[in-house]
Amino acid sequence: MLLQRTAVGMLLTVCCCAILCISQEENGETQSGQRALAQTAAIRGKIQSIMRATLKQGEFTTREGIKAYTRVPPSNQTVDEVRRLGNGAIPVLASYVNSSSPREQELAMRFLSTFDGGLIVDPLGDFARHSAYATNRAQAVLFLEQAPPSKALPIVKEVFNGDSDPYVKKTAAEFIAKHSDKD
Amino acid sequence: MLSTGYRLRTLAVILSVATMPSLATAQNPQNISHPASTNATHHLEVKDFEQFVPYWSTEGTWHSELQLRNNVSSQELIVTPSLRTPDGIETILPAVTVRPQEVKTIDVGEAAPQVGKTYGSIVVRYRSAFSGALYASLMLQDMGHPVSVHLDAITADDTLQGLSREGIWWLPNDTTNDYLVLTNQGSAPLKLTLSIYDAQGKESRQALALGPRQTARYSVRQLVQSAGFRGSYGGIKIVAEKHAGTLDTVHFLFDEAAAFSALLKMFDRDPAAKIEQRDFARSGIWTLRAPMLALSQPDPVLSFPEGTTLHPQLLIRNTTASPVSAELRFNWRSPSAVGKEAGPSLHLSPFETRQVDVSALQEQEVLPAKANWTSVTLTTKGRPDEVVAIAASYDSTLRYGAQTPFSDQLSFRWEGGQWQYDVQHNSIITVGNGGTKATRTAFTIFYNQGKDKYELEQTLQPDEQMWVDVGKLIRQRVPDKNGKALPVDVASGSYEFRDLNDVGVGSLFEGKVVYDKTFGHVTYGCAHCCGIQSVYLQYSPLGVPFQGTSSNGVEGDDQCGDTGLHLSGLFLGNWKTTNSAIATVDYYAKHTGVGVGSTTSVTSGQISAAGRATCPQETRIPQGPTNVQVPTFFLGITADPLISANCDPGTIGAGAAVHYQVADQFGQPMAVSGMTPQEHFTQNGTGNPGFSPFATPPTTDASGMFTDTPVGSCFNNNPPLTTNPCANVVQTFNIVMSGVTYAIKTTTTRRDCAKGIRIQVSNPAPGTSNTFSNGTVN
Numbered sequence: 001m002l003l004q005r006t007a008v009g010m011l012l013t014v015c016c017c018a019i020l021c022i023s024q025e026e027n028g029e030t031q032s033g034q035r036a037l038a039q040t041a042a043i044r045g046k047i048q049s050i051m052r053a054t055l056k057q058g059e060f061t062t063r064e065g066i067k068a069y070t071r072v073p074p075s076n077q078t079v080d081e082v083r084r085l086g087n088g089a090i091p092v093l094a095s096y097v098n099s100s101s102p103r104e105q106e107l108a109m110r111f112l113s114t115f116d117g118g119l120i121v122d123p124l125g126d127f128a129r130h131s132a133y134a135t136n137r138a139q140a141v142l143f144l145e146q147a148p149p150s151k152a153l154p155i156v157k158e159v160f161n162g163d164s165d166p167y168v169k170k171t172a173a174e175f176i177a178k179h180s181d182k183d
Numbered sequence: 184m185l186s187t188g189y190r191l192r193t194l195a196v197i198l199s200v201a202t203m204p205s206l207a208t209a210q211n212p213q214n215i216s217h218p219a220s221t222n223a224t225h226h227l228e229v230k231d232f233e234q235f236v237p238y239w240s241t242e243g244t245w246h247s248e249l250q251l252r253n254n255v256s257s258q259e260l261i262v263t264p265s266l267r268t269p270d271g272i273e274t275i276l277p278a279v280t281v282r283p284q285e286v287k288t289i290d291v292g293e294a295a296p297q298v299g300k301t302y303g304s305i306v307v308r309y310r311s312a313f314s315g316a317l318y319a320s321l322m323l324q325d326m327g328h329p330v331s332v333h334l335d336a337i338t339a340d341d342t343l344q345g346l347s348r349e350g351i352w353w354l355p356n357d358t359t360n361d362y363l364v365l366t367n368q369g370s371a372p373l374k375l376t377l378s379i380y381d382a383q384g385k386e387s388r389q390a391l392a393l394g395p396r397q398t399a400r401y402s403v404r405q406l407v408q409s410a411g412f413r414g415s416y417g418g419i420k421i422v423a424e425k426h427a428g429t430l431d432t433v434h435f436l437f438d439e440a441a442a443f444s445a446l447l448k449m450f451d452r453d454p455a456a457k458i459e460q461r462d463f464a465r466s467g468i469w470t471l472r473a474p475m476l477a478l479s480q481p482d483p484v485l486s487f488p489e490g491t492t493l494h495p496q497l498l499i500r501n502t503t504a505s506p507v508s509a510e511l512r513f514n515w516r517s518p519s520a521v522g523k524e525a526g527p528s529l530h531l532s533p534f535e536t537r538q539v540d541v542s543a544l545q546e547q548e549v550l551p552a553k554a555n556w557t558s559v560t561l562t563t564k565g566r567p568d569e570v571v572a573i574a575a576s577y578d579s580t581l582r583y584g585a586q587t588p589f590s591d592q593l594s595f596r597w598e599g600g601q602w603q604y605d606v607q608h609n610s611i612i613t614v615g616n617g618g619t620k621a622t623r624t625a626f627t628i629f630y631n632q633g634k635d636k637y638e639l640e641q642t643l644q645p646d647e648q649m650w651v652d653v654g655k656l657i658r659q660r661v662p663d664k665n666g667k668a669l670p671v672d673v674a675s676g677s678y679e680f681r682d683l684n685d686v687g688v689g690s691l692f693e694g695k696v697v698y699d700k701t702f703g704h705v706t707y708g709c710a711h712c713c714g715i716q717s718v719y720l721q722y723s724p725l726g727v728p729f730q731g732t733s734s735n736g737v738e739g740d741d742q743c744g745d746t747g748l749h750l751s752g753l754f755l756g757n758w759k760t761t762n763s764a765i766a767t768v769d770y771y772a773k774h775t776g777v778g779v780g781s782t783t784s785v786t787s788g789q790i791s792a793a794g795r796a797t798c799p800q801e802t803r804i805p806q807g808p809t810n811v812q813v814p815t816f817f818l819g820i821t822a823d824p825l826i827s828a829n830c831d832p833g834t835i836g837a838g839a840a841v842h843y844q845v846a847d848q849f850g851q852p853m854a855v856s857g858m859t860p861q862e863h864f865t866q867n868g869t870g871n872p873g874f875s876p877f878a879t880p881p882t883t884d885a886s887g888m889f890t891d892t893p894v895g896s897c898f899n900n901n902p903p904l905t906t907n908p909c910a911n912v913v914q915t916f917n918i919v920m921s922g923v924t925y926a927i928k929t930t931t932t933r934r935d936c937a938k939g940i941r942i943q944v945s946n947p948a949p950g951t952s953n954t955f956s957n958g959t960v961n
C-alpha cells in the first residue's frame with residue numbers, strides 16, 4: 001500500500017513536474033513570441049519611418065501652387081539602414097503589397113530587391129501576382145531579375161498567362177524570352 | 184574583376200513585343216550607335232563566279248550532259264552555261280535556276296543545236312556570296328556503248344604560277360583510243376611544254392600553244408608511238424610558262440569494240456607546296472587515298488556476270504627528277520569482314536611509273552581472296568604530288584570493271600553530285616575517316632529536287648568507312664536517324680557528308696560509283712570539298728570592361744553557303760594583343776582589360792581553304808580591334824508609356840518606363856551585367872543630395888541594359904485639375920562597376936506633366952541623343 005502510495009506520489013510528482021515544465025516552456029515561448037512581435041513591430045515602425053522620409057524627399061510644389069511629387073530612389077545610406085534590419089525586414093516589406101499607396105509598394109519592392117535573391121522570390125512574386133497596380137506588377141517582374149531564374153520563371157509565366165494588362169504582359173514576355181533558355 | 188559574358192547583342196529584344204506602343208521618338212532609334220551583328224566589319228559580298236568544265240563533245244555518238252548542283256541550302260542559284268568550241272568561240276545557253284541541293288541536268292546537244300557536232304569546254308557563270316555555291320560536272324557518254332566518263336568543273340586562278348599538270352598514261356590493249364584534252368580557261372594565250380615519259384622515266388618533250396578559251400585534243404597513243412616508247416603505261420607532264428592556273432587537262436580512254444572506258448585522273452602539282460598545306464590528318468606525312476578499289480572477286484551488287492574476275496592494279500608515278508619512296512596500305516572489306524594490311528614499299532626512280540598488281544597480292548594472300556573492295560592508302564615522306572597514282576580494276580576483256588580516283592583531300596564538308604537508282608542503275612557511296620581520331624559523320628541524301636532529305640549519322644574510327652548502297656536503302660526501306668525511309672519511286676538526287684567533330688578542317692574522304700547494269704559499266708564521280716572562304720573574329724570590336732574580362736572567338740563561312748561556323752578550336756593558343764598595357768589575352772581568347780583604350784587582337788590557325796579544285800590547308804590570321812571600356816554614356820533606346828507615374832489616389836501624372844543601354848567611351852554598347860547606375864536629380868531646380876541607385880532592377884543585365892521606371896511626376900487632383908501642370912526634372916548619372924564609380928556624360932531632361940511627359944536623353948556625341956514624348960506637354 002505504501003508502495004502504491006509512493007508510486008502514486010511519484011507519479012503525481014512527475015506529472016506536476018511535467019505540467020510545471022510545460023507551463024514554464026509555454027511561458028518561454030510566449031515571451032519569445034512577444035519578443036519577436038515586438039521586434040517585428042520595431043522593424044515595421046522603422047521601415048514606415050524610412051519610407052515616409054524617402055517619399056517626402058520627392059514632394060514639391062509647382063509654380064502654380066499645386067502639390068506634386070516624383071519618385072525619389074532611396075539613397076545608399078537609406079538602403080543600408082534597411083538592410084541592417086536583417087531578414088526580419090522582408091515580411092514587413094512584403095506586407096506592403098496590400099498598401100493602398102502604389103508609391104509605397106514601389107519603394108517596398110525596391111528595398112526588397114536589395115536582399116538575397118532566394119529570399120525575395122515569394123514576396124516579389126506576391127507583388128507580381130497580387131498588386132492592385134499594373135505598374136507595380138510589371139515592376140515586380142523586373143525586380144525578379146534579381147532572383148534565381150529557375151525560381152522566378154514559373155512565377156513570371158503565371159503572370160504572363162494570368163494578367164490582362166498589356167504592359168505587364170509585355171514585361172513578362174520579355175522576361176520569359178530572356179530566360180527561357182536557362183529554364 | 185567583373186565576371187561578364189560580353190556579348191554585343193542586338194537591342195531588338197526590347198522592341199520585339201509589339202503589343203505595347205512605345206513613346207513617340209523625335210529621332211530614329213536606328214541612329215543610336217549599336218551594332219546589328221557581333222562583327223561589325225564582316226559582310227557577305229555577292230560576286231560573279233566562273234567554273235570551267237574541261238571538255239564536252241557532241242561529235243558522232245558522243246553525248247554530253249551538264250549536271251549543276253546548288254550547294255547553298257538557303258537560296259536558289261541562277262547559272263548561265265556557255266559552250267566554248269575548240270577555237271574558243273562562246274555560245275551562251277539559257278540561264279538555269281537550281282534549287283538548294285537540287286541537281287539540274289542540261290543536254291548540251293539539245294541546248295545548243297546551232298553549235299553543231301563539235302567539242303570544246305564549258306564555262307558556267309553564277310552570282311553568289313559563296314564561291315562554291317555550284318558543283319558542276321559533265322557526264323560524257325558514247326551512246327549505245329558502255330563508255331562514259333565523269334568530268335568535274337574547276338575554277339581558274341591566274342595567280343597560281345609554276346604549276347604542272349601531272350598524269351599517267353595507260354594503254355591496256357592495242358585498240359583503245361584516248362583523248363588528252365588541254366583547255367585554256369583564260370583569256371591569255373598559253374605556251375605549254377608537253378612531256379610524255381615511258382615507264383622508266385625517259386622523256387619525249389614538245390612545245391604547244393593554246394589560244395584564249397581554246398581546247399586542243401591529242402592522242403597519247405600517237406604521242407607514245409612518235410616517241411618510240413614501248414610498254415603500256417608511263418607518265419605525262421604539262422607545264423605552262425605563264426598563267427598555269429588557267430590550264431585544265433583531262434585524259435580518258437575509250438574502246439567501243441571492247442566496251443571499255445576509263446578516266447585517267449590528272450593532278451595539279453605545285454613544286455613549292457609544303458607538306459603542312461596538304462597534311463590534313465596532321466600526321467606529318469603526305470597521304471593519297473583511293474576509297475573504292477574493286478578487288479578480284481567483284482561485289483555481287485555490281486551485277487557483273489557470274490564468274491567475272493577483275494584484275495585490280497595501281498599505276499604509281501614519280502613526278503620529280505629525284506628518287507622517291509612510297510608505302511602502300513589497304514583497308515579491305517568482304518561481305519562479312521573488314522581488315523587492314525600493309526602493302527609493298529616502292530622506291531621510284533626519277534619520273535618512273537610503276538605498276539602494282541593488286542590481284543597478285545590477293546593471290547599471295549596479302550589481301551583476302553574473298554574481299555570485294557579495298558581502299559588504298561599511299562604515303563610518302565616527300566612534298567605533295569611528288570607521287571601521283573591511278574587505280575583501275577577490269578576483267579581481261581576490259582568490258583567489266585571499275586575505277587577509283589586517288590586524292591589527298593580530307594574535308595569537313597563534301598557536297599556530292601548526282602546519284603542514280605532505277606532498273607538499270609545503282610549507286611554506291613562511301614565516306615571514310617582519314618584522320619587519327621574517331622569522328623562523328625553525317626551523311627545526307629537529298630531527293631525530290633532537293634526538297635527532302637534522308638539523314639544517317641555514324642561514328643567512324645580512323646580508316647573506317649561508311650558504305651552506302653543507295654539502292655539497298657530504297658529497296659529495303661531502311662529508316663534514317665529520324666525513322667524516315669526513302670520513297671520507293673525515288674530515282675536520283677544528290678548527297679553530302681559532314682564531319683561533325685572537326686568543322687573547318689575535317690578528316691573525311693569520299694567516293695562514289697554509279698553502275699549501269701545494262702552494260703556492266705561503272706563510272707566514278709567525285710564530290711566537291713567545301714573550304715572556308717572567310718575567317719573573322721566573333722566579336723569585332725571586342726569590348727572588355729576595364730579590370731574585367733571578355734572572351735572572343737573565331738568564326739568562318741565556307742564556300743558552299745554555311746556561315747558563322749565556330750572555328751575557335753583551330754585558333755587556340757595563338758592569341759595576342761598588340762598592346763598588352765591595354766589588354767592581355769590567354770590561350771582560350773579570354774581578354775583582360777588592364778588599361779583604358781584600344782588595341783588589336785590577333786590570332787592564327789590552319790583551316791581547310793577554298794582552293795582551285797581542292798581545299799588546301801592554309802593559315803589564316805584574323806584580327807580586330809579590342810576596346811577596353813569604361814562606362815561613359817547612357818543611350819536612351821526606347822520608352823514605354825505607363826498608366827501613370829505610379830500616382831497615389833487623388834493625384835494624377837503621366838508616366839513612362841525608359842530603357843537605357845550603357846555605352847563606353849567610344850559610344851559602343853557595354854554588354855556587362857552587374858553595373859549599378861545611379862542618378863542625381865533636381866525637380867523645378869531643387870536638388871537632392873548625392874547619387875542613388877534607381878534602375879529596376881538595380882543593376883544592368885547581361886546586355887548592359889537597364890530600365891528607369893516609373894518615370895514622371897504626380898500632381899494633386901483634389902479638387903480635379905483644370906490645367907495641365909508640369910515640372911522640370913533633370914537627371915544626371917554615374918555608374919558603379921567593380922566597385923569603381925564612373926561619371927556618365929549623359930543628361931536626361933524631363934518635362935513631367937499631369938497629362939503628358941517628354942523625356943530627352945542627351946549625349947555629347949552626335950546621333951546618340953533621343954527624345955521620347957507622350958500625351959500633352961506644356
